[in-house]
Amino acid sequence: MNVLYFAWVRERIGIASESVETQAGSINELIDELCAREERYAAAFSDRSVLRAAIDQTLVPFEATLTDATEVAFFPPMTGG
Known part of the structure; x- marks a missing residue:
């Protein structure tokens, strides 16, 4: 699966996207694996x-x-404006 990182998440991880092989069943499990x-x-x-x-x-x-x-x-929460 393709995983995308935006804003300060991208800055902390150091990449904008990557292909990830995962056994995770949920977003929480994917985060745990990462x-x-x-x-x-x-x-x-x-x-x-x-x-x-x-x-x-x-x-x-x-x-x-x-x-x-x-x-x-x-990504971080979006703000309106």
């Missing part, structure tokens, strides 16, 4: 309350399942 990889992921995902996620360009909660997902994106 955090176990390296410290930069753990730093980026240390406070999940300041992050949002999307599966195939649809905003979802972290409990959402990854069944048939082709893309997951992580």
Whole structure:
């Protein structure tokens, strides 16, 4: 699956996107797998309350399942204006 990182999440991890082989069943499990990889992921995902996620360009909660997902994106909350 393709994983995209935006704004300060991208800055902390150091890449904009990557292809990830995962056994994760949910966004939370995917984050756990990523955090176990390296410290930069753990730093980026240390406070999940300041992050949002999307599966195939649809905003979802972290409990959402990854069944048939082709893309997951992580980003800080959006502000209006």
